[in-house]
Amino acid sequence: MRQILVTSALPYANGPIHLGHLVEYLQTDIWVRFQKLYGNRCIYICADDTHGTAITIRAQHEGRSEEELIAQVSQEHLADFGGFGIAFDHYGSTNSEETRQYCHEIWQALRDADMVAERDIEQLYDVEKQSFLADRFVRGTCPKCGAKNQPGDNCGSCGETYSPSDLIDPVSALSGTTPEIRSAKHLFVEIEKLHGFLDEWTQSGTLPSESANYLKGFFLNQALRDWDISRPGPYFGFEIPDSPGNYWYVWFDAPIGYIGTSKQWCDLHGENFDDWWRNPESEIHHFIGKDIQYFHTLFWPAMLKTAGFTLPTKVHIHGFLTVDGAKMSKSTGTFVRASKYLEHLDPAFLRYYYASKLNSKVEDIDLNLEEFVARVNSDLVGKVVNLASRSAKFVAESGLSATYPDDGGLFEKFAAEGGAIAASYEAGDFSKAMRAILDLADLSNPYVETNAPWELRKDPEKAQQLQDVCTVALNLFRQLAIYLSPVLPDLAEKAGALLNDPITSWEQAKTPLVGTPVAKFQHMLQRVDPKKVEAMIEESREEAPDTQVVAEVSGTAAVDDSDQPLKDEPIAPEITIDDFAKLDLRVARVITANEVPEARKLVQLTLSLGGDERRNVFAGIKAAYEPEALVGRLVVMVANLAPRTMKFGVSEGMVIASGPGGDDIYLLSPDDGAQPGQRVR
RNA sequence: GGGCCUGUAGCUCAGCGGUUAGAGCAGGGGACUCAUAAUCCCUUGGUCGCGAGUUCGAAUCUCGCCGGGCCUACCA
Numbered sequence: 001m002r003q004i005l006v007t008s009a010l011p012y013a014n015g016p017i018h019l020g021h022l023v024e025y026l027q028t029d030i031w032v033r034f035q036k037l038y039g040n041r042c043i044y045i046c047a048d049d050t051h052g053t054a055i056t057i058r059a060q061h062e063g064r065s066e067e068e069l070i071a072q073v074s075q076e077h078l079a080d081f082g083g084f085g086i087a088f089d090h091y092g093s094t095n096s097e098e099t100r101q102y103c104h105e106i107w108q109a110l111r112d113a114d115m116v117a118e119r120d121i122e123q124l125y126d127v128e129k130q131s132f133l134a135d136r137f138v139r140g141t142c143p144k145c146g147a148k149n150q151p152g153d154n155c156g157s158c159g160e161t162y163s164p165s166d167l168i169d170p171v172s173a174l175s176g177t178t179p180e181i182r183s184a185k186h187l188f189v190e191i192e193k194l195h196g197f198l199d200e201w202t203q204s205g206t207l208p209s210e211s212a213n214y215l216k217g218f219f220l221n222q223a224l225r226d227w228d229i230s231r232p233g234p235y236f237g238f239e240i241p242d243s244p245g246n247y248w249y250v251w252f253d254a255p256i257g258y259i260g261t262s263k264q265w266c267d268l269h270g271e272n273f274d275d276w277w278r279n280p281e282s283e284i285h286h287f288i289g290k291d292i293q294y295f296h297t298l299f300w301p302a303m304l305k306t307a308g309f310t311l312p313t314k315v316h317i318h319g320f321l322t323v324d325g326a327k328m329s330k331s332t333g334t335f336v337r338a339s340k341y342l343e344h345l346d347p348a349f350l351r352y353y354y355a356s357k358l359n360s361k362v363e364d365i366d367l368n369l370e371e372f373v374a375r376v377n378s379d380l381v382g383k384v385v386n387l388a389s390r391s392a393k394f395v396a397e398s399g400l401s402a403t404y405p406d407d408g409g410l411f412e413k414f415a416a417e418g419g420a421i422a423a424s425y426e427a428g429d430f431s432k433a434m435r436a437i438l439d440l441a442d443l444s445n446p447y448v449e450t451n452a453p454w455e456l457r458k459d460p461e462k463a464q465q466l467q468d469v470c471t472v473a474l475n476l477f478r479q480l481a482i483y484l485s486p487v488l489p490d491l492a493e494k495a496g497a498l499l500n501d502p503i504t505s506w507e508q509a510k511t512p513l514v515g516t517p518v519a520k521f522q523h524m525l526q527r528v529d530p531k532k533v534e535a536m537i538e539e540s541r542e543e544a545p546d547t548q549v550v551a552e553v554s555g556t557a558a559v560d561d562s563d564q565p566l567k568d569e570p571i572a573p574e575i576t577i578d579d580f581a582k583l584d585l586r587v588a589r590v591i592t593a594n595e596v597p598e599a600r601k602l603v604q605l606t607l608s609l610g611g612d613e614r615r616n617v618f619a620g621i622k623a624a625y626e627p628e629a630l631v632g633r634l635v636v637m638v639a640n641l642a643p644r645t646m647k648f649g650v651s652e653g654m655v656i657a658s659g660p661g662g663d664d665i666y667l668l669s670p671d672d673g674a675q676p677g678q679r680v681r
Numbered sequence: 682g683g684g685c686c687u688g689u690a691g692c693u694c695a696g697c698g699g700u701u702a703g704a705g706c707a708g709g710g711g712a713c714u715c716a717u718a719a720u721c722c723c724u725u726g727g728u729c730g731c732g733a734g735u736u737c738g739a740a741u742c743u744c745g746c747c748g749g750g751c752c753u754a755c756c757a
Contacts, residue, residue: 210685217684218753225756251757294757319686319751357693363686364751371693374706382719390716435695438705445720454715527717 004042004283005276006032007258009292010049010094013073014058017080017338019350020321020328023365026354027318027428028287029086033486034425038506043276047092047099047261048074051237052250053134057174059236066236070095080338084347085489090268092261094253099260100238103253107240109307110189117188117226124164124179126172132232133164133172133179140167187243188226194302195224201301207315210362211293219298227299255300258286259309276310283313290317290362316428319364333541344536348488349376349528352434355487360428369537373528379434383441384480385491385524387448391473392498392521394453398467400499404475404512405468410447414440414479415510421483422506430487437483444476474499475512482509494524584640585656585680587670588615593627603627605655607637610677615639618651624665636668636680 008028011021028044035042050070059069070093078091092098110116124133164170165181172179191198202215228249230240235247259277266273276282288296296315304311320327323334341350353372356379357365404411417440424433448469456466478495482503485492496502500516588607591614595603601620608614617637635655643652657667670680 214685214752219757227757290751322750361686362751366693368693371706375693377717377719378706381717386716386719388716390720392716394715431694435704442705446722448715449713449721452713452715454713457715521716523717525717527719 002035002040002042002283003276003279003281004035004040004285005262006035006042006044006285007287008044008046009286009288010047010254010257011077012052012054013048013050013070013077013093014054015073017077018328019323019336019338019341019367022084022338022350023318023321023354023358024287024289025081025086026084026351027316027358027430029084030351030355030430030486031285031287031316031425031428033087033489034422037482037486037504038422038425043089043262043265044087045090045092045258045261045265046088047094047096047257048077049250049254049257050093050095051235051248051253053131053137053231053235056234056236057137067095076339080342083342084338085351087489090261090265092257092264094257094260096257096260096264098263099253099257102256102259102263103238103248104241106256106303106307107248110303111242113193113306115190115193115306117190118185119188120183121186121228122165122181122183124170124172125182126174126177126179128175128177129172131174131234132182132184133174135164137173138164138167138170138179139173140164140170184232185230185243185246186228186232187230187240187246189229189299189302190226191299191302192224192226194305195220197305198224198298198302201305201311202297206312207297208317208360208362211290211297211315211317214293215297219294224298251295251299255295255303278308279310282310284310285314285316286312287316287318290319293317316360317362318358319362322364322366324368325366331541333537333539336536336540340536340540343539344532345528346526348380348490348525351487352376352380352484355430356434358428358430359432369533373530373533377527379438379441380488380491380525381527383438383445384477384484387441387444387473387477387480388495388498388524389521390448391453391470391477392518394457395467395470395474395518396520398463399517400474400514401464401467401471402515404514405471407447407472407475410443410472411475411479411512413443414476418483418506418509425486433483434487437480440476440483441480444473444480447476448473471512471514474518478503478513479509482506491524494522580681582640583638585636586639587674587676587678587680588635588637588639588655589676590630590633590635593630595622595627603630605630607635607653607655608676609639610675613677615652616650617653617655619655619657621655621657621665621667625667634669634674634676636670 006028008025011017017025025046032042032044048070050066055066055069059066062069074091074093081088081091107116124138125131126133170179171177199216199220202220203212207215229252230243230246231237231249233239233245233247237247237250238253240246240248262276263273265271266276277284286296293315296312301311322328323336326332326334328335341347349372353367353375354365356375417436421433421436424430424436451469451472453466453469453473456462456469478499481488481492481495485503492503498519498521499513500519501508501513586609588609590605591608592606593603594605601622602618603620603622603625605617605619606614607617615637637653637655639653641653643650655667657665670678
């Protein structure tokens with residue numbers, strides 16, 4: 001029997017769980033349930049990731065302590081996970097004494113190995129908030145292209161990368177004040193000292209090959225940089241014991257949360273911690289998204305190695321979720337919270353749909369809503385559940401036959417498939433497992449069809465035959481329920497209740513069930529109602545701020561808009577009316593709009609300011625607007641902006657729009673009646 | 682610009698050197714009526730992105746091109 005400790009990445013205690021997160025937690029939960037069913041010793045550990053500046057900012061904004069915030073978010077997370085049947089053996093928090101203890105231990109090991117260096121680095125400091133500013137909490141003008149209001153690490157307009165101190169007119173996102181440059185001591189882990197170990201470990205089959213290649217070609221082909229793991233206080237986190245006033249960076253203690261939370265579980269269950277984390281026989285499996293490979297495949301094994309913990313056996317890496325082929329988007333309603341989903345739909349639907357899509361590759365998966373409905377209804381309701389639904393009631397009186405009848409080898413065939421299905425589960429290739437199971441289901445209904453129990457029942461002399469046919473159908477159904485139970489635990493439970501024999505082990509699929517009573521059949525799964533899917537999307541859209549809707553609200557009627565945009569980008573320093581007058585905004589009509597094929601973001605526009613006045617403008621709105629759809633409409637442009645030579649030509653102004661970027665861009669349009677050339681003031 | 686992944690029936694995908702390329706769904710025709718407008722049978726549908734090469738033989742291997750995606754651009 002294998003002994004397996006499994007983790008999912010720790011969700012950040014700064015926001016709700018959404019359908020994208022659930023890919024990982026459902027993937028992990030299915031894998032863990034499979035291991036348990038298969039008879040392996042397996043525990044599933046997870047926790048909230050609670051430290052860092054973002055937590056402090058949100059807590060301050062909401063006028064409460066960080067501890068209060070993370071306690072509440074933890075409850076919300078647990079409710080969401082519970083609602084989807086995600087069964088952790090223990091769910092903790094990185095803000096725990098156990099995690100602190102292992103941070104100390106690992107830190108000491110790094111010190112002992114002489115892997116810690118100290119250096120002063122310059123960083124922007126918010127005097128009012130008495131806080132150093134992480135890159136993304138500083139905004140200012142790009143030193144290269146002059147684009148305003150860019151984040152502290154790279155320019156969203158020209159793509160230039162720089163450090164926050166290079167920004168022109170930097171502004172703190174915390175207070176809106178101008179930060180100053182201050183020097184502070186930071187601590188670095190010299191991971192290069194384990195380069196040789198990492199070369200070997202990353203290529204030893206612990207990672208998907210895509211990831212192994214990526215690391216090899218991108219990081220391990222050169223000297224590994226020192227990892228800055230400290231932040232000067234105040235910082236919500238753990239203070240570094242031998243460096244007072246400095247705190248561990250959130251990504252230092254987050255993975256240690258796996259260990260700290262394991263320790264909590266051990267203490268609660270009388271288990272020996274070293275048996276799990278200092279034991280070469282123990283397997284450690286991490287499930288993560290491709291965005292955090294870097295931390296889990298370089299720093300994390302380096303830390304474990306140095307401190308003498310069990311190294312991860314496997315890191316399972318999944319891609320991102322798209323919905324209907326596009327990134328999840330609040331404005332289209334495809335950014336769906338877990339709690340919102342649960343208001344409308346059965347979690348079993350999503351568990352099955354994700355399972356039918358997931359494989360062991362680092363690939364993005366798409367939630368196609370139409371396919372979601374069709375697949376669940378056709379596969380689960382039409383094929384699997386239908387098998388029980390159409391046969392159980394004929395044997396509600398008699399129960400299953402005392403001996404298993406001749407079924408032409410069907411049961412044996414189903415049993416024989418168990419090995420291959422188990423192997424697919426083990427490999428994380430759930431889509432393959434689902435296909436194999438559904439192939440079996442496709443053999444089941446024809447059996448019922450040809451043996452027609454509804455005919456047999458008409459003839460009292462054929463009672464035994466009737467019971468036999470239903471015994472076969474229900475046994476096949478039971479095998480399917482066993483194979484599906486990691487994905488659909490509720491269905492397995494109902495199948496157990498129907499046949500008065502709980503499903504507890506994979507092995508049960510090898511032996512026919514006979515002689516048990518059969519309960520009255522009750523629906524095991526409702527069909528997916530497309531209207532409910534629609535409603536879920538619709539309500540998710542309504543929760544996102546939408547200027548169109550707001551504009552229609554009259555007077556001072558309450559509008560429940562999110563404060564997120566303002567938090568993301570605080571109001572800029574005050575200006576005078578004269579400052580504003582420098583800006584010449586004009587109404588303009590789009591005369592032509594063309595794709596710029598070589599450009600990722602740009603659309604080329606010819607704007608008319610009335611009469612013969614034309615402007616050529618490149619606008620970074622390709623992801624949000626089809627050029628054809630722009631022709632003829634009115635926009636607002638900055639008419640007196642200095643012309644700028646771009647790779648594809650000269651841009652003579654800019655059209656103004658709101659939104660964070662990507663496909664979330666909203667052009668401003670004047671109300672009806674406005675004329676091209678009119679000034680906007 | 683670089684790296685990785687990907688392009689097979691309307692849709693989702695399987696096949697990854699060897700007989701006339703498959704499944705499910707959708708479409709068409711029929712049957713049944715036990716079952717959640719479920720099921721069963723039959724059936725339409727593909728120059729396997731394009732072009733070269735290797736081979737007795739390529740959807741499958743190699744190269745080039747075209748299209749899609751993700752990641753990167755001295756940076757975690």
